[in-house]
Amino acid sequence: MSPRVSPSGAPSVPDSGGPGDPGVDGAKGKSTRERILDIALELFTEQGFDKTSLREIADRLGFTKAAIYYHFASKEDILMSIHLRFHEFGREMLTQMGDGPATPEMWAGLLDRAIDMILEHRTLFLFHERNQAALENLHRERHDAEHEDLQAKFRQALSSENIDLEGRVRMAAAFGAVMASLAVAGDAFADVPSDKLGLVLRKVVADLLRV
Amino acid sequence: MSPRVSPSGAPSVPDSGGPGDPGVDGAKGKSTRERILDIALELFTEQGFDKTSLREIADRLGFTKAAIYYHFASKEDILMSIHLRFHEFGREMLTQMGDGPATPEMWAGLLDRAIDMILEHRTLFLFHERNQAALENLHRERHDAEHEDLQAKFRQALSSENIDLEGRVRMAAAFGAVMASLAVAGDAFADVPSDKLGLVLRKVVADLLRV
DNA sequence: GTCTATATAGGGATAGAC
DNA sequence: GTCTATCCCTATATAGAC
Numbered sequence: 001m002s003p004r005v006s007p008s009g010a011p012s013v014p015d016s017g018g019p020g021d022p023g024v025d026g027a028k029g030k031s032t033r034e035r036i037l038d039i040a041l042e043l044f045t046e047q048g049f050d051k052t053s054l055r056e057i058a059d060r061l062g063f064t065k066a067a068i069y070y071h072f073a074s075k076e077d078i079l080m081s082i083h084l085r086f087h088e089f090g091r092e093m094l095t096q097m098g099d100g101p102a103t104p105e106m107w108a109g110l111l112d113r114a115i116d117m118i119l120e121h122r123t124l125f126l127f128h129e130r131n132q133a134a135l136e137n138l139h140r141e142r143h144d145a146e147h148e149d150l151q152a153k154f155r156q157a158l159s160s161e162n163i164d165l166e167g168r169v170r171m172a173a174a175f176g177a178v179m180a181s182l183a184v185a186g187d188a189f190a191d192v193p194s195d196k197l198g199l200v201l202r203k204v205v206a207d208l209l210r211v
Numbered sequence: 212m213s214p215r216v217s218p219s220g221a222p223s224v225p226d227s228g229g230p231g232d233p234g235v236d237g238a239k240g241k242s243t244r245e246r247i248l249d250i251a252l253e254l255f256t257e258q259g260f261d262k263t264s265l266r267e268i269a270d271r272l273g274f275t276k277a278a279i280y281y282h283f284a285s286k287e288d289i290l291m292s293i294h295l296r297f298h299e300f301g302r303e304m305l306t307q308m309g310d311g312p313a314t315p316e317m318w319a320g321l322l323d324r325a326i327d328m329i330l331e332h333r334t335l336f337l338f339h340e341r342n343q344a345a346l347e348n349l350h351r352e353r354h355d356a357e358h359e360d361l362q363a364k365f366r367q368a369l370s371s372e373n374i375d376l377e378g379r380v381r382m383a384a385a386f387g388a389v390m391a392s393l394a395v396a397g398d399a400f401a402d403v404p405s406d407k408l409g410l411v412l413r414k415v416v417a418d419l420l421r422v
Numbered sequence: 423g424t425c426t427a428t429a430t431a432g433g434g435a436t437a438g439a440c
Numbered sequence: 441g442t443c444t445a446t447c448c449c450t451a452t453a454t455a456g457a458c
Contacts, residue, residue, distance in 0.1 A: 032423080048344025050261030053451060066453085067424050075452070132341045133259025158399040165403060169411045172396045173388035177419070180387020181380050188369040188383065192376060200380045208388070208419060243441080264433060277435085278442050286434065 033071045035061060037085075040078050045127040049079060049134040079131075079138055086124055089117050090150045102157035104209045107171045111178055111205050118182045119194045125183045174208045177201075244282045246272060248296075251289050256338040260290060260345040290342075290349055297335055300328050301361045313368035315420045318382045322389055322416050329393045330405045336394045385419045388412075 030038070039060050043052045054065040054075060072078050093110055118125050128135065139147060158168055181189065181201055189197055241249070250271050254263045265276040265286060283289050304321055329336050339346065350358060369379055392400065392412055400408055 048261070048348065050259070051344065051348055054453095055451080063424060064426080065451090066426075069453070070423065130343045130347075132343075133262065136341075137258065137262055155399055158396055165407070166411050166414070169392055169400070169408070170415060172392045172399065173412075173415050173419075176387040176389070176391020176395065177384035178387070180390065181383045184387065185369055185383045188366055189380070196376070197380070200377045201384075203377070204381060204384050204419065208384075208415065265435090266433080274442060275444075276433090277444075280435070281441065 032061075036068060036071055037078065037081055041082050041123060041127055044079070044082070044131060045123055049131050076138060076141075079134060080142070082124075082127065083135060083138065085121075086128060087147070087150075089114075089121075091146070094150055094153060097153060097157070101160055101162045102171070104163070104167060104171065105211050107157070107174065108205060108209050108211045111174055112202060114175075115178055115182070115198050115201050115205075118178065119198055122183065125179070129179070129183050170208055170210075174205050177204060177208060243272075247279060247282055248289065248292055252293050252334060252338055255290070255293070255342060256334055260342050287349060287352075290345065291353070293335075293338065294346060294349065296332075297339060298358070298361075300325075300332075302357070305361055305364060308364060308368070312371055312373045313382070315374075315378060315382065316422050318368070318385065319416060319420045319422045322385055323413060325386075326389055326393070326409050326412050326416075329389065330409055333394065333397060336390070337397060340390070340394050381419055381421075385416050388415060388419060 036057060039057050040052070043056060043060075054068050058065040058068055068078075072081070093113065096110060096113065097106060158172055160168065163171075178201060181197070181204075247268065250268050251263070254267060254271075265279050269276040269279055279289075283292070304324070307321060307324065308317060369383055371379065374382075389412060392408070392415075
């Protein structure tokens with residue numbers, strides 16, 4: 001318990017990963033904190049969260065595991081930080097949905113954005129696919145209100161009274177179709193240019209939702 | 212190392228879960244081995260493989276964790292045994308595919324069967340969804356030739372030269388659509404009767420593959 | 423900001439009694 | 441077929457030096 005606060009007063013901004021924000025030290029690239037997150041994302045995606053030790057992460061970066069505790073309060077804190085990057089996208093989707101009842105048209109628009117996001121952050125989405133268990137444990141402990149909202153909205157849309165069963169199944173199916181094509185079977189289409197793949201997927205989604 | 216062989220000479224038959232094979236002891240239901248697998252499947256699906264200890268499994272069954280080692284050589288052996296149940300379905304799909312090039316029609320037939328299987332063994336598929344990382348580690352150690360075959364065939368179909376990109380994406384999408392509707396968003400459609408859900412899904416798949 | 427050294431716990435696995 | 445007792449290792453996490 002008694003989580004230690006990150007020493008740098010910096011808020012946990014959604015680091016876009018771009019070459020934007022300069023590190024605290026040299027003018028050179030990313031801060032140590034971000035470098036830890038990058039390596040962690042890579043290893044967690046490859047081997048899974050539980051099978052990856054802090055030692056492994058530290059070794060890759062050239063220092064010892066204890067040093068990590070300067071930047072993060074715990075191993076779970078790292079997991080959470082990565083999850084937060086992902087969460088940004090969810091928030092965007094949420095606002096886009098508004099609070100009216102979900103319609104197939106809206107869903108199509110949502111997935112349209114999602115396709116771009118997934119294409120651009122493939123590993124991040126793959127990470128979520130492959131670490132569902134660890135992430136659920138995370139939410140069981142820390143009750144993230146924001147996450148609940150998102151999840152609830154999602155489920156609500158999929159159980160909406162206004163839409164018949166077939167329509168709702170089609171919505172779920174469209175979502176799964178996108179995820180499977182981009183994240184899960186990712187390396188099967190790895191050589192396909194993103195724009196081309198995106199184009200086909202949009203067609204598939206439109207077809208599926210009949211819009 | 213030096214894996215201990217299961218004492219009961221029984222081959223690891225694909226226990227269908229039915230009330231078929233009587234236990235060794237009383238005429239009453241399942242053998243201890245199967246009861247362990249059932250509880251393990253439940254806990255692994257709920258909390259994840261790594262977050263579930265042998266102690267937890269044993270507690271649920273009313274004995275201590277050491278007793279488990281009479282039935283299984285290791286914790287991974289339990290994971291493997293559960294995975295083998297799943298593998299039966301893959302094998303069936305494999306033979307159904309034959310060795311000719313995959314066509315959308317064949318794929319539709321494949322998914323037609325898959326829908327039934329998933330509907331009937333939802334938790335088993337959900338388990339696989341949520342423990343992808345642990346399962347991949349399993350295959351990294353023990354080189355399962357059969358599994359390689361299945362995986363290879365799957366990828367091969369998705370990268371087949373005979374089918375254009377859109378066709379292949381549609382195949383991947385169809386698969387993802389089914390998985391998402393049945394396993395991932397499972398509780399959203401939990402109250403929907405299986406036959407009704409299956410019917411809609413078949414329609415969606417046919418639509419998606421244009422057959 | 424990064425390090426060494428160390429505390430502590432929990433989990434997987436073994437040996438052998440009953 | 442199930443149990444107790446125990447070994448051993450790894451991993452998280454802490455304290456505090458540089």
